Amino acid sequence: MLMAGRHIVLIEDDALMGNSLVQRLELEGADVTWVRQAVRGVAAVRTPRKPVDAVVCDIRLPDGTGEEIFDTLSRTIAPPPFLFITGQGEIDQAVRLLRAGGADYMTKPFEMPAFLARLAQILRPDEGEALPARTGISPLARQIDAQVAAFARQEGPVLIRGGRGLGKARLARRIHDLSERRSAPFVAVNAFREEASAEALEAGAARASDGTLFVHGIGRLDAAAQDVLLGGLGQAPFRLIASCEPRIDLQEQEGTFRGDLLYALAANEIVVPPLAERGEDAVWLAGQMFNALNAGRETALRGLSDLALAAIRDHDWPGNGRELRARLLRAMSVASGDWIHPADVFPELQTGGDSLETLAEARESAERRQIIRALEHTGGQVSEAARLLRVSRTTLWEKMQKLGL
Amino acid sequence: MLMAGRHIVLIEDDALMGNSLVQRLELEGADVTWVRQAVRGVAAVRTPRKPVDAVVCDIRLPDGTGEEIFDTLSRTIAPPPFLFITGQGEIDQAVRLLRAGGADYMTKPFEMPAFLARLAQILRPDEGEALPARTGISPLARQIDAQVAAFARQEGPVLIRGGRGLGKARLARRIHDLSERRSAPFVAVNAFREEASAEALEAGAARASDGTLFVHGIGRLDAAAQDVLLGGLGQAPFRLIASCEPRIDLQEQEGTFRGDLLYALAANEIVVPPLAERGEDAVWLAGQMFNALNAGRETALRGLSDLALAAIRDHDWPGNGRELRARLLRAMSVASGDWIHPADVFPELQTGGDSLETLAEARESAERRQIIRALEHTGGQVSEAARLLRVSRTTLWEKMQKLGL
DNA sequence: TCGCGATGTTCGGATTTCCGAACACCGGCG
DNA sequence: CGCCGGTGTTCGGAAATCCGAACATCGCGA
Numbered sequence A, B: 001m002l003m004a005g006r007h008i009v010l011i012e013d014d015a016l017m018g019n020s021l022v023q024r025l026e027l028e029g030a031d032v033t034w035v036r037q038a039v040r041g042v043a044a045v046r047t048p049r050k051p052v053d054a055v056v057c058d059i060r061l062p063d064g065t066g067e068e069i070f071d072t073l074s075r076t077i078a079p080p081p082f083l084f085i086t087g088q089g090e091i092d093q094a095v096r097l098l099r100a101g102g103a104d105y106m107t108k109p110f111e112m113p114a115f116l117a118r119l120a121q122i123l124r125p126d127e128g129e130a131l132p133a134r135t136g137i138s139p140l141a142r143q144i145d146a147q148v149a150a151f152a153r154q155e156g157p158v159l160i161r162g163g164r165g166l167g168k169a170r171l172a173r174r175i176h177d178l179s180e181r182r183s184a185p186f187v188a189v190n191a192f193r194e195e196a197s198a199e200a201l202e203a204g205a206a207r208a209s210d211g212t213l214f215v216h217g218i219g220r221l222d223a224a225a226q227d228v229l230l231g232g233l234g235q236a237p238f239r240l241i242a243s244c245e246p247r248i249d250l251q252e253q254e255g256t257f258r259g260d261l262l263y264a265l266a267a268n269e270i271v272v273p274p275l276a277e278r279g280e281d282a283v284w285l286a287g288q289m290f291n292a293l294n295a296g297r298e299t300a301l302r303g304l305s306d307l308a309l310a311a312i313r314d315h316d317w318p319g320n321g322r323e324l325r326a327r328l329l330r331a332m333s334v335a336s337g338d339w340i341h342p343a344d345v346f347p348e349l350q351t352g353g354d355s356l357e358t359l360a361e362a363r364e365s366a367e368r369r370q371i372i373r374a375l376e377h378t379g380g381q382v383s384e385a386a387r388l389l390r391v392s393r394t395t396l397w398e399k400m401q402k403l404g405l
Numbered sequence C: 001t002c003g004c005g006a007t008g009t010t011c012g013g014a015t016t017t018c019c020g021a022a023c024a025c026c027g028g029c030g
Numbered sequence D: 001c002g003c004c005g006g007t008g009t010t011c012g013g014a015a016a017t018c019c020g021a022a023c024a025t026c027g028c029g030a
Helices: A015-027 A038-046 A066-076 A091-100 A112-122 A139-153 A168-178 A198-208 A223-235 A248-254 A259-266 A279-295 A306-314 A320-334 A359-378 A382-389 A393-403 B015-027 B038-046 B066-076 B091-100 B112-122 B139-153 B168-178 B198-208 B223-235 B248-254 B259-266 B279-295 B306-314 B320-334 B359-378 B382-389 B393-403
Strands: A007-011 A031-035 A054-058 A082-086 A104-107 A158-162 A186-190 A212-216 A239-244 A269-272 B007-011 B031-035 B054-058 B082-086 B104-107 B158-162 B186-190 B212-216 B239-244 B269-272
Touching: A007 A015, A007 A038, A015 A031, A015 A112, A031 A038, A038 A054, A038 A066, A038 B393, A054 A066, A054 A112, A066 A082, A066 A091, A066 B306, A082 A091, A082 A112, A091 A104, A091 B091, A091 B104, A091 B306, A104 A112, A104 B091, A139 A168, A139 A269, A139 B320, A158 A168, A158 A259, A168 A186, A168 A212, A168 A239, A168 A269, A186 A198, A198 A212, A198 A223, A223 A239, A223 A259, A259 B320, A279 A306, A279 A320, A306 B359, A359 A382, A359 A393, A359 B359, A382 A393, B007 B015, B007 B038, B015 B031, B031 B038, B038 B054, B038 B066, B054 B066, B054 B112, B066 B082, B066 B091, B082 B091, B082 B112, B091 B104, B104 B112, B139 B168, B139 B269, B158 B168, B158 B259, B168 B186, B168 B212, B168 B239, B168 B269, B186 B198, B198 B212, B198 B223, B223 B239, B223 B259, B279 B306, B279 B320, B359 B382, B359 B393, B382 B393
Parallel strands: A007 A031, A007 A054, A054 A082, A082 A104, A158 A239, A158 A269, A186 A212, A212 A239, B007 B031, B007 B054, B054 B082, B082 B104, B158 B239, B158 B269, B186 B212, B212 B239
Antiparallel strands: none
16 A cells, blocks of 8 residues: 555556556555546646646647646646656657656556556655645645745745735734744734834834734835835844735836835745635635534534535635635524525525536536636726636637626 | 856767867867766766866766766765766666756757757856856847946946846946956945935945945936036046936936936946846846755755746746746745746746636636536436536536546 | 346537637727 | 727637447346
C-alpha cells in the first residue's frame, strides 16, 4: 500500500496499458481517475472531486499531447506532479518537459516496480488531514491556509487582499498567533475609520512594540500615513500586516497610493477569492457556523437540509462570509421544524421544493450567473466580458439573447 | 558578448568540437577552461582558479562519463550549472541527469545559437560586487549599458529618464562608480520626499563636494531648488545626475519645470524603456534575482519553469523591476514543488483578480455538481440519474468520463 | 442454466454551439 | 465633419455535443 488514499489521475488512451496501470495502482491503495482524452484530463485535474496528488500522463493522445495538457494547466494553476509516460520518447521532449516543471518522464515499456517507485517519489507530500481546515475545504482555501502558515514562520510584511466579509482580519490575527511574535501585542488600525492618521499609526506602532501591526484597508491611508509605514518597514521592530481591496492597483494608477509601498508589501501576498468562487467552502462554512450557533440554543435543530446546502452552494454571496452568517442567524431564528430549509435561508426566493434541476437547467443557471458576474466586473462592457469568459463576442451575445439578459 | 568575464569549464574529448566551442565561447567574452578527461574535469571544477559559472560537459569521455563527474562533484560540493552535450543521447540518461540537478541536456550536433542561448540561460548569476548587474541582455539594455560607460568617461550632467522601478538610481550609482569621481562621495536626494527643498539641495551639494549629486525625480523640485541646480551647473565642483519620469516635457509645458534646466541636462540623456518593451530582459532579470534569492534559502528551488519564463516575458510589468522583484519573492515563498510555475508568479490568473471563471469552467463545475447530486440521489444508479437529468445515458456516461467521475 | 436489467463502450449521424467575418449603427472626440 | 471603438445582428461553415443503436459484460434471481 504505497499510495493509500492518494488521488492519482491517469491520462492514457491505450486500453491495455490503462487497465493494467489502474489495476496496479488500486492495488497500492490509490484512488485512480482514468481518462482517455486530453480535454478530459484537463477537466479532471482542474476541477477534481478531490485534490490530485499526482498525474500519470501519456504523451500521445487522440486529441492532443500530454505536453499541451501540462501547458494548459500551468497557465492557471500550479499543477500537481506530472509523470509522463510515452512509447515514442524524444530527448528534446524529455528535456523540455522536465525544464517546464514536469516531475518525471519514462518510456514504455517499463517495469512496474520501477514505475511505482518513481511515482511514489514524486507524490506530493501528504498534507492531508494533519492540518485542520480553517478557511475552508476547497483547494483555494487550503492554499490560503498553507500561505498563512508559511508567512507565520517567516518575517516580513504581509498583504491580504480580498473583498469584504472574507475574514481578512482573522487571517492577520492567525498569522500573528502562529508566529514567533504571538506573545507580543497585536494592534489593529482601521483605515476606514478616522483613527488612521499618521499620528494614530505611529501610536499604534508604538503600542504594537515588537508585535504585529494590522492595518485594515491600507489603500485608504493618506500620503503622510503611508510614509510612516514605508519608513518603518526597514527597521521598525513590529511586523506589518495590511489588508486591502482586491483591486488596489487601481488606486496606484490614480496616484493616491504609493507604488513602492505596494510592491514592498506585495512580496508576501495572500489573495482571498470571494465565496461565490468556491461554493464548497460556503457549504462547509455554513456547517461550521450552524454547529456553533446550534450549541447555544435551548431547542437544538437537526441541521441544514440537502436542498438548503445546494442553494447555499449556488448562491452568489455578494456579502461573502458576513452575509452567510447573517442569513444563517436569520434562518435559525425563523426555522419552523427540525431542519433548515432553503426558504429559511433565502426568504426572498420563496422556492417550492421541486425535484432535481435538469442538467441543462443547471448549466443554464450557472451560465447566467457567470455572465452576470462578468458583466458586473466589466461594468456592462459586452466585448470585455466576452474576453473574460473566453468566448467570442458573438457567442456571448447569443447567450444573452437566449437567457434574456 | 553574452558572457563577458564568465568562467566556463568545458569537458570534451573531441578535438574538433572542443576547439569550435572554445573559439565561440571566447568570442562571447567567456573565460574558458578546456579539459579532455573526466578526472581533469573534476579537478577543474572542484579547485578552480576562479569561480566556475557553468560547466559544459560531454558524456562519453576516455576515462569515464559526464554522469560520473557530476555525481562525484555532487558528493562534496554544490556543483555549478551543468549543460550536458552528447552525441549518443538516451532518454533515461537525460531524465536522470536533469532530475539529479543538471541544468540542461543537448544532443550533438546542435546549432551554435541555440547552444549559446541555453548556456546563457543557466549561467550562475554574476556575483562580482565590483560591477553590479548590468541592465539586461536586450539590444536596448546593451545600448543603455554602453551609454552608462560612455557618460562615466565624460564629465557633464546626466539625465536618466524612465518609469518607476527601472533602477534609475542604480544606473546613476554605476556612472559614478565607473567615473573618475568614484572615490569621492555619491549623494542622493529624493525629490519625492520632503527633503528636497532648496536648502536640502545645497546641503547635499556640499556633502557631495567634488563627487556626484543624484537628484531623484527632478521634475518635482520647486522653483527655488531648480535655481540652486541651475546656478551650480556651470562652476560647481560636483557632477549632477538627475532622474525623472518618461514624460517630463509635460511638466515643462505646465510651466512647473524650467526649460533651461531641462535642456542643460538633456544633452546627456539616458532613456530607460519599460520592461514590457524588452521581454528578454525581464526573463534575464528574473533569472538573476532568482539565483540571488535562492542562495539565501534553506531549501533550494530548482528554478523557474520554462512556462513561467514565457509568462514573464509576456507580462506587462506596469511596476517594472520592482514588480518583478515583488512577484518573484512571493512566488518563491509560495512555490509548492521544486519549480516555480506561472501561477506562482501570477496568482491573479487563478483567482478573482482580473479573470473570473471562464464560461466553460463555470458550466463544467455546475455540471459536475449536478451530476454528483443526481448520482447521490439515485444511489449511484447511472441510468436513473440520466433520466433525472434529462440526458441520455450515453451522454451522462461521456460527461462522467470527461469530468473524471 | 437462462433471462433480465444494468453497465461499459463504440460508432455514425443529427443537432447545436461556437466562431470569425461582415455590415449597420451609435456616441464621443478632436 | 470624419474617425474610432463599441454595440446589435446576420450568416455560413467548423467543431462540439448529443443521441440512439448496437454489442459485450456482469451480477442476480428464477
